[in-house]
Amino acid sequence: MNLLEMDVIFKGLSKREGGEFTNERGQKVTYDDSYVLKFDEDINGEAFERRLKFPITNKELAKKLKDLQTYSRIKLICDVQLYTSSAKLVPVDLGE
Numbered sequence: 001m002n003l004l005e006m007d008v009i010f011k012g013l014s015k016r017e018g019g020e021f022t023n024e025r026g027q028k029v030t031y032d033d034s035y036v037l038k039f040d041e042d043i044n045g046e047a048f049e050r051r052l053k054f055p056i057t058n059k060e061l062a063k064k065l066k067d068l069q070t071y072s073r074i075k076l077i078c079d080v081q082l083y084t085s086s087a088k089l090v091p092v093d094l095g096e
Helices: 061-064
Strands: 003-016 019-022 028-031 034-043 045-057 072-080 087-094
Touching: 003 045, 003 061, 019 034, 034 072, 045 087, 061 087
Parallel strands: none
Antiparallel strands: 003 034, 003 072, 019 028, 034 045, 072 087
16 A cells, blocks of 8 residues: 555545446446545645545545534545556545
8 A cells, every 4th residue: 555645624525326337338337335525735825626535435534534624624644546557546544
């Protein structure tokens, strides 16, 4: 696991239902329920809204986030998942 700690401003948490769709090759793609974390990231003094998904099975992180006040400053710990031509950030916990 490659971990990254980010200082962000919490904006909200929602639940996204799983489902399925057909991709451009005609293949059926299914996806599981997940949480969507919304936050602002400060880059060179400018705020950028970000949204990251994490598995519905990470109930511990979901509980911590649900207990937060909107616009709280948090340290978000993400797993950096590296692929051949991309990278994906998946929230895993909150830092101290």
